Amino acid sequence: MSYAQLPRTHYPTILALFVATLIISNVAASKGVQFFADATLTLGPLQVLPINTDGAFFLFPLAYVLGDVLSEVYGFRAARRAVITGFGALALTTLSFLVVIALPAADFYENQSALESVIGVVPRLVLAGFAGYLFGQLLNSAVLVWIKNRWGEERLWVRLLGSTVVGELADTLIFCSIAAGAIGIATAADFVNYVVVGFLWKTIVEVLVMPVTYQVIKVLKRSEPGYTPAA
Template sequence: MWQVSTREIPVPRSHYPILLALFVTIFVVSNITAQKGVTLGPIITDGAFFLFPAAYIIGDVLTEVYGFRAMRRAIWTGFAAMLLAVLAFYVAIALPSAPFYEAQPAFQSILGLVPQIVLGSLVGYLVGQTLNSYVLVALKRRTGEKSLWARLLGSTIVGEFADTLLFCAIVASAIGISTWADFLNYVVVGFVWKTLVEVICMPVTYAVIAWVKRSEGY
């Protein structure tokens, strides 16, 4: 019996690929759910409000444990994945429907991402995540391993504000926001909500960062 000798490149045991996959998935899914404008009483937001803050939490873990360069790779991976998703959606929409397929209008309505929203999301994402990571690393150079809460909070405020302002400014008209009052509501609610979620989840972020550091032999 012949035995074929094969060579394989060993895969390092690390949590980075899993965190990267979660980070990219949240970003892509958020861009789809953000197509829906949402009103909760006096609050105006979008369908991604409950999910997107998790991207910043995971981004904090990636930056704190693996550094700015690894986080920058994650940011560009998410950017490329979103572009691929948009291209795939439009190709699928353009393909001729089978005679028995009657859901083309709904399919096109849901996955025909509005270019204005995609642009706003990509711009906000690139600027916000980059600032979030840069500020966290800059603060870490000053504080070392101490004051993790200050690094997480400071980086979140800067990153989330830039992300929210740019995103809202670009996409507001696409989801029907036409007055300054509604725009300010959209920006303030988005920023406060995302920042509040990260503050509430900070104990979890602390625990995840500590666990990943221990697992990775930090």
């Protein structure tokens, strides 16, 4: 028997993790989350406490870590392909949820309203995620690759941090602007808190896991056949 030969590369595995993170994050983001709900603290015009975020706050930074790995090891075109693949999967997820909601509920099924309240907002969150993540992730990848082309293999920390700040800022502003209403954020103070907390959290997490990102990139560069270091 004859079979097509699979290339020896880790790209499909990273792509699968990237897509899974994207889908799970958009569903988890349907829940509004608040920490220190009984506390009140402001610094000038900024409301510091309580902290407003969504249910995807702990997972979404992983998508940017994976995006950095894809861009650094495989280049901008491969990272762009991952973004497009991810949103194709998100589009299928959204369409499936809409069909599930529209299907007639059985007499014994008592959770239609609860189902609609959870996955019914996912299309809006997908729109928010698509707009924010498309611009944010592509900016993240473009900045990382630009810095790498300018300075070569040196200063990886500059590439990772610089691309994160630019990408996360664009992503957070766009996503929060569209998604805030879907999770119940209605006031200007809560919205500013949502944006600032989201941006700082994602950036801090990526900085904290940078040593791990370094090692993953190092291993991939050594193991991927045909990898050519930048001059």
